Amino acid sequence: xxxxxxxxxxxxxxxxxxxxxxxxxxxxxxxxxxxxxxxxxxxxxxxxxxxxxxxxxxxxxxxxxxxxxxxxxxxxxxxxxxxxxxxxxxxxxxxxxxxxxxxxxxxxxxxxxxxxxxxxxxxxxxxxxxxxxxxxxxxxxxxxxxxxxxxxxxxxxxxxxxxxxxxxxxxxxxxxxxxxxxxxxxxxxxxxxxxxxxxxxxxxxxxxxxxxxxxxxxxxxxxxxxxxxxxxxxxxxxxxxxxxxxxxxxxxxxxxxxxxxxxxxxxxxxxxxxxxxxxxxxxxxxxxxxxxxxxxxxxxxxxxxxxxxxxxxxxxxxxxxxxxxxxxxxxxxxxxxxxxxxxxxxxxxxxxxxxxxxxxxxxxxxxxxxxxxxxxxxxxxxxxxxxxxxxxxxxxxxxxxxxxxxxxxxxxxxxxxxxxxxxxxxxx
Amino acid sequence: xxxxxxxxxxxxxxxxxxxxxxxxxxxxxxxx
Numbered sequence: 001x002x003x004x005x006x007x008x009x010x011x012x013x014x015x016x017x018x019x020x021x022x023x024x025x026x027x028x029x030x031x032x033x034x035x036x037x038x039x040x041x042x043x044x045x046x047x048x049x050x051x052x053x054x055x056x057x058x059x060x061x062x063x064x065x066x067x068x069x070x071x072x073x074x075x076x077x078x079x080x081x082x083x084x085x086x087x088x089x090x091x092x093x094x095x096x097x098x099x100x101x102x103x104x105x106x107x108x109x110x111x112x113x114x115x116x117x118x119x120x121x122x123x124x125x126x127x128x129x130x131x132x133x134x135x136x137x138x139x140x141x142x143x144x145x146x147x148x149x150x151x152x153x154x155x156x157x158x159x160x161x162x163x164x165x166x167x168x169x170x171x172x173x174x175x176x177x178x179x180x181x182x183x184x185x186x187x188x189x190x191x192x193x194x195x196x197x198x199x200x201x202x203x204x205x206x207x208x209x210x211x212x213x214x215x216x217x218x219x220x221x222x223x224x225x226x227x228x229x230x231x232x233x234x235x236x237x238x239x240x241x242x243x244x245x246x247x248x249x250x251x252x253x254x255x256x257x258x259x260x261x262x263x264x265x266x267x268x269x270x271x272x273x274x275x276x277x278x279x280x281x282x283x284x285x286x287x288x289x290x291x292x293x294x295x296x297x298x299x300x301x302x303x304x305x306x307x308x309x310x311x312x313x314x315x316x317x318x319x320x321x322x323x324x325x326x327x328x329x330x331x332x333x334x335x336x337x338x339x340x341x342x343x344x345x346x347x348x349x350x351x352x353x354x355x356x357x358x359x360x361x362x363x364x365x366x367x368x369x370x371x372x373x374x375x376x377x378x379x380x381x382x383x384x385x386x387x388x389x390x391x392x393x394x395x396x397x398x399x400x401x402x403x404x405x406x407x408x409x410x411x412x413x414x415x416x417x418x419x420x421x422x423x424x425x426x427x428x
Numbered sequence: 429x430x431x432x433x434x435x436x437x438x439x440x441x442x443x444x445x446x447x448x449x450x451x452x453x454x455x456x457x458x459x460x
Contacts (some may be wrong), residue, residue, distance in 0.1 A: 083432075084432065085432045085433060085435075085436045088436065089442075092445050092446070092449065093445070095449055096445060096448065096449050096452070099449065099452040099453060099456060100452065102456060103452065103455060103456060103459075106456075106459050106460070110459075130444075134441055175459075178458075178459045181455055181458075181459070182455060182459050185451065185452050185455040186452075188448055188451070188452070189448055189449070189452045192444060192445050192448040193445070195441060195444060195445050196445060199441065225456065228460070229460060345435050345439065346432050346435055346436070347431055347432060347435070
């Protein structure tokens with residue numbers, strides 16, 4: 001036996017980590033899906049790029065204030081000092097996200113959601129490929145688990161296709177080839193974005209530290225794209241004219257960040273090959289909000305409802321297959337080998353790498369919140385409250401009972417999974 | 429340049445996201 005090889009994780013500890021990771025994947029789906037809801041309150045002629053930029057501003061505020069609140073900036077600083085090169089990876093991942101998100105807007109415009117969505121949803125298949133090739137995921141897992149993950153991801157793609165067909169209001173005419181290329185490129189960008197995620201978490205970085213720098217790339221790239229698309233003066237005029245609806249867009253960004261934080265923990269504890277498909281259940285939640293709260297598809301044809309039911313069942317079944325095929329000891333040892341290789345390559349303390357993968361904090365003094373943490377939280381809250389005060393409530397017929405019910409379900413998932421994650425990993 | 433930064437530049441995994449990002453930006457420039 002190699003004396004330098006990492007010692008295997010205790011099986012009961014591994015099961016708890018896998019359970020926490022799977023719960024994070026499902027909770028991520030719920031919150032990411034709900035993020036669309038506030039943006040549906042905005043029914044006016046804002047350009048898609050401006051809507052995306054305003055959401056990213058909300059994302060930026062949430063990504064700096066929530067980690068400051070949960071862990072404190074001093075803990076984030078300590079993480080970065082262990083592996084400063086990961087800041088570059090985080091910014092790179094943020095850039096990938098921003099370009100992908102913008103391309104999806106163009107894809108929907110050119111070929112419609114029903115064709116575009118399945119094309120970029122193939123990101124989960126690419127994530128499985130990168131996970132296996134670069135990070136030893138699914139190695140040593142046994143053929144039944146590999147088949148369950150691959151089959152589950154394929155079923156989810158098929159289900160997503162049915163849901164997208166049912167959701168598409170109309171098929172826009174126009175540049176089909178351009179739209180297909182945009183959707184495929186978005187899928188490639190999003191699937192590849194998980195390489196930096198996994199890289200960071202194998203090396204011991206905390207997800208709350210990673211997202212803080214991820215968002216710098218996200219906002220920087222999104223601003224550059226918006227400036228390139230609209231021009232500075234037109235962009236400012238459009239943002240200023242949309243003052244009374246900015247709150248809803250920023251709120252959408254905030255809800256999205258909560259989902260994304262859980263997605264990051266899913267990527268850390270169950271890997272990208274399982275974490276991405278599980279959080280792709282966001283499409284189901286988006287559909288539930290659309291159907292129950294916004295009355296979409298009301299009076300639709302029977303075939304449409306059949307597609308919705310069939311697509312939802314396929315997605316749920318695929319997600320269940322993946323959730324039940326979580327990593328066992330032999331596969332986890334392969335993850336530890338990949339992590340040890342990363343640690344060696346970048347000269348990182350093996351204790352930090354081992355503790356990160358085991359969901360433990362590296363040894364060190366306890367850190368208290370500083371004035372910077374409270375300033376970040378207060379600043380973000382002030383922006384949200386200020387925009388809420390000038391926000392206009394659109395005249396829309398909403399199913400308020402369902403809003404309350406779905407909000408309670410989301411908060412229950414947040415509390416339940418957040419509690420489980422805290423008890424299991426202390427948010428490490 | 430310290431060891432970590434040069435290790436990153438020599439890491440083949442680093443260039444995969446860079447190549448995909450450049451490709452994505454090229455697609456964006458083409459379609460807009």
